[in-house]
Amino acid sequence: MPAVFPSRLRPLLQLSFMLSLSASPLLIPVSWADDAAARRSYQVPAGSLSAALTRFAGLSGVNLSVDPALVSGRSSQGLSGEYGVEEGFARLLAGSGLQLQPVGEGAYILVPAAEGSSLQLAPTSILGANDETGGDVYAGGQVARRGSQGLLGSRDFMETPFSMTTYTSEAVKNQQARTLGDLIASDPSVRATNPAGGRYEQFTIRGFSLFNSDVAYNGLYGVLPTYTIDMEMADRVDILKGPTQLINGISPRGSVGGGINVVPKRATDKPITSLTANYASNNQVGGAVDVGRRFGEDNKFGIRFNGVKQSGDTEWDHQSVDRDMAVLGLDFRGERLRLSTDVGHTERDTDAPQERVQVGANARVPSANDVHRNYAQPWSKARTKDTFGTVNAEFDVNDSTMLYGGVGARKSNHDFLRHAVSVTNDAGDFSVQPRDFTRDENVRTATAGVRNWFHTGPVSHEINLAASYFYMDFENGGARYAAAPSNLYNPVETLTPIRPTRQDAEVYTENRFSGVALADTMGFFDDRLLVTLGARWQRVKVDDWSNDVKGDTAYDEEKVSPSGGVLFKATDKLSLYANYMEGLSQGKIAPSTSVNEDEIFPPFISRQVEVGAKYDAGSFGVTAAVFRIKQPAYETNAVTRVFGPNGKRQNVGVELNVFGEPLNGFRLLGGVMYIDSELKNTTNGTFDGNRAPATPKYNVNLGAEWDVPNVQGLTLTGRGIYSSSQYLDQSNDKEIEAWERFDVGARYAFKVDEKNITLRANVENVADKRYWSSAGASDDSEPGLTLATPRTYLLSATVDF
Template sequence: MQLIFAGGLLIAAGGSTDTRAQTTAAPATEQIQAVTTRRYDIPAGPLNTVLTRFSTESGIFLVGANDLAQGKNSPGVQGSFSIQGALDVLLTGTGLETQRNAQGQYVLQPVANTVGTLPLMTVSTSADTLKQGTAEEGYRVSNISGIGLWGERSLRDTPYSMSVVTSDLIENVNAQDMGQIFKMNPLTQEPNIQNVTGVPIVTIRGFQSINPVYDGIPMASSAGSAVSVIEIDRVEILSGTSGFLYGGGRVGGAINYVTKNSTDVPLRRLTFGNYGGTQFYGHADIGGKFDERGRFGYRANLLYQGGDTAIGEPVNQKVANIVLDSHITDTLYADIKYTYNDYRKEATQPSFFMVNRTSIDTSKRYSPKWASSDIESHKAYTSLRWDPTKYFTLRSASFYQHTNMRTDSISLNETGNRTFTPSLFNETNNKHENYGGYIYLDTRFSTFAVDHKLTLGYSSAFYEYFVQENGVVVRSGEKDLPLNKLKNIPEPDWGIFGNKPMLPSYVDRYDNILIGDSVTFNDRWSAMVGLNYGTTSNKLSNIYGNSHYEKSALTPTVSLLYKPIEEITTYISYMEALEKGLIVGNTYANRGAVFPPLVSKQYEVGLKYDINPNLLLSTALFRIEKANQYSDLAMPIPTYVRDGLQVHNGVELVLTGKITDNLTIMGGGTLMDISVEKSNNPALEGKKPANAASRMGKIYAEYALPWIEGLSLTGGVYYTGEKYADAANTDKIPSYTLYDIGARYTTRVLDKALTVRLNIINLTGKNYWQNPYYLGVPRTVAFSASMMF
């Protein structure tokens, strides 16, 4: 038998667990180490990877057959354990165990009643059961993929309010886009996504989260950043100020779209379905490993969609998502991902201004077919992780997206007696480019009895918008049109653009130099402290004028965590967010003045409780203070000033997981007291900020019928409180409650897994407004069937 040492893991090649050839006795230090507890924070992942990291951190040799661990996943281990206790946790559900031999070494072997079973690499029916957040686990996850520079860590031991939506839930509710998911989530308001890019601008804690995050890489702008549900493995929703973590913006929270990776077992799945109306689609999801050792993996997701929405908007979409990843060595991982998205939607609903909100019916289409959005997007990602020793980890990633777009749209102003005057817009041949990346170095060390994970890093995000010369055209339409005539508006003559050059017109950039220390004092007390020296810059040219802005600021964070028992984590945290100021325009007395960045502050107290392994309760109290910029309205020439605060106080609660073996819920609510505390207009003081609902209460549930195996009933109730369309609070957007129902049936056909899903969205056909300008989603019936092959 040949023994191979790799990254602290001693593997017996050839499958034998016979250790008679090993004659070296365990030293006394190893015997002491075996009964001593220490703290581990190793996230879930491939068993070989988890065992390698555990072996490195614990300093032990683990003897066992490589093929036993191959293709299996581990839940990881978090908390203080002896070596044997930690091994028992990280081997949970793998069918493996460890025994100490006569020499004191730990030997990996099958559990007695599973000897002779095939390794999971041969299973091809349900690769998804090996990942976290499945329907069987109540969509509950134990670890987050990373949050800013902190990297992978336990969700329960993260001192921020968070909610994670997994691909299983996205598939099981037949979500066509992320709007459905944010509608269901108790931390987020339902966003409008029917126009332009398909990337939601999500309102969290009363503030818009404008810039998305992809695989932990912050973007400088959402413009041109198309996203498809088929490329998403999970969505990590951070509720609260996140300037330290991701740089500029994101006062209310951040949305991290975590994309798919290869599967540890072969995955072959076809899905055919309908997103509503005649929008039929086909989706293929294929993944696995190229080699028997499982070092080189792949994943391909392909989608074709065509037809009309429930209100007759023609949609055509083609998406291809390709992933290649590799554990190049036991300590080095790298991947590369590419997504192509070609999307066209015609007759997109108009935006409404100054409208009688009771006169609009969401079940009707109001735009002509020429009002459309065309998007062609190319995205490329790459990431690398290197763990040369147990003391150092290097993490890096980069992102590039190129998007070409054409948008023809209509906005409507009500002129009285339910008639409207349209404004017609055309943006032809505009181009968007997004760049992003980070590099972080983690170091682990101890000072006396205190453990540290110190991280140094740099992240950057850059966005540039190009538009063809004279490529933005506005036309006025016929006045006083009734609602039933709007979709007959003829397309205007936009003019001839020819081959005029594409001009850079708008640039946003954020750079961050970061340092953070995750400190563990003992089993109960820990802390996370950090500083981000952030720089925000903006450049306008061509159609936007000519100006340049660049300023820097230091944004700190500090969190203190206390665990009264292993299942509960309490925390107090403080964080700041950076936003760019502005260059004062020529109409003010202080024209040309360059304001420093706005720094918003957040205070938060929270608790997270693992009621059981598949049920997590989270709650948080928070206060956000955001600085204001405004005109002082002085005569004869006003001055633009920075003064006053917009204050949001609130409480959140989220419950995710399985209440019983048959009942799964994802629910909770947000309750806020929000106001503008100082304004240039005293009449606005104490008013609520626009488009911010003070109350939300939402619950989604699934019940597996015990008397019909494989059948689950699903449904949700989603309440969003009233909000205002204007700063003066004179235009109230009514509250609304939406209802969804559905069913899911899982069985086997020809020895292959088959899942059939049916969902009715907005069951009662409620007329409502997603925000001040856009209508809500009409009643929609969606269904799908997925089968392994």
């Protein structure tokens, strides 16, 4: 122990380690220029402050002496990215009331910060404030720098060999996003494929279907509600493009275009009390409450509650939506152990929910401009109830090894009285055939893993080993009723169905997915080159029964899927990457519109190759990617009405995204995606070379925010969305036109009696255009046209106490 140490520190634990990086920001005067030559990349997970300092000092190669009493019970948000030594320590110590004191070359001690001192940070590429669960927020506050990557943990976007965007809770609030479908309007790679006023939400990523069942909750599949996910529960939303089986395992419905992960809210050290009143046209009113507190020694315990109640009529005649949500999150952050649990319940009642419009073989694509009334019957309804919960844990075995795991469960009851809309002629006639449909679901899911950091000579390693298990059983039943005529352009109200003409078979299905994954992220040249190699063994087991008779389409298959990624930091601002991802997906299920309804098809394999670049300008970021995804194509034969595989489809595309604040007070969020989607190896070559259905060549989303210079707190917003034309079928005979939508808005933030108040007003589809926004999804079992939502007004007032 150096003699310069205070005598009271001599008998205490000394934490010593090694590192090499650069830059500065501390309470002590340090030149950033002197530190710049030592900048390098670090990955320090969130956890106890003691463990974070130990890991960082060991990686950086400096000696640090710490009085355990100073750090006991304190936590750190960790860090990810390029830092100088003192800059990195400053990030880890932010808000702790502690600072470094240099005691020699490469040697420091930890001492309490002087009273009245303030942490001075020079400009850096890490901008924005830390949010306590999501790491640094990028300039502008709409996108987080770090996102959850399942097996690989939480990483900075500049160190991720994948295309990924993480939206913050601030973006959710300012967009007044009520559901996941509202939030994805900012992303050109994602499109909603079901009506906003429908029974459920569904999306495409890079042209491939993504169901709500495939949206993860804190890394666990199948926990969130099946049909609609309320955004008030989300602290942030990670959208990862491309097959995600390596990092997240097989998803319940086998999505291959990408994955979405919803991260729950946590209590922060600053108390939270937020009340919001909201209105959506035509007559939906409601409110939301968000309360968070930390308590106990060193704020170890946290509680966060979010509740929502909203009901009323929508812009469509005789349609109303009533939604309730309550989510409670509890967490504990100890020196080495971190625990959290989330329990939620949601209910949604929709009267006259819209369906996709199917187009018969002898009918042309209907005119969306001529659809002015709700074609859903007033007696149709959708009632959903979902109760879910998760428990997650992390434990630092030592400074280089962490154990983690999570379990989740959900129980859902769904009750629908619906009818399909299948237009049979150019006049828009269709037959209303009522169907009473119930679905009860039970889900149990779990994951466990170990993460270890070490060096072999000059090469750093991050080894991840994880196992996952997913179980879901569901039972479908119902009845059918006598048909009656109606028309898309002039809907005819029919009698409420009473006496069934046919009882549907009771279908019971069990899904069991299990897997084990191993990955190693190796860092070369001071982690400027990161190479991730991994593989996941997956087993898919599906059994089904119809009226207690076991079906003959059950299967039990397994496969090892390799994946890998390479990222090279060409400069401090530019990262280049490439990846190969492969995954096994659950087979498709024949839809109710086919003659082989509920038939289950075997699993299939999807493959992606992607190269890209990411540019971090500090105040704004730009990402670009070129990708190719291959998987089997499915269709319902227009003549036989048999659903099944027919050839393969290949999506080759280019993405360009921008986010951040390129000019002070001016923010951008959005981008463009181009896809060349081609069918191959179809039966008898009939459709070879055709464009895959429901896949526009171009998607463009671009939003902007401008802080009015002379009016403090006032921000004007605007957004444009465009999709080019889409084919409805593999033959490319039926096509919907390109469309565009424009949104405008404003918000005003001010203070009254120390209370922060924010008023928001948005108008979606300001031109009130009628158009088909989607032709479904080319790999979807139930294709059909999605009618755009009319002009919608959104108003809210939030008071933060």
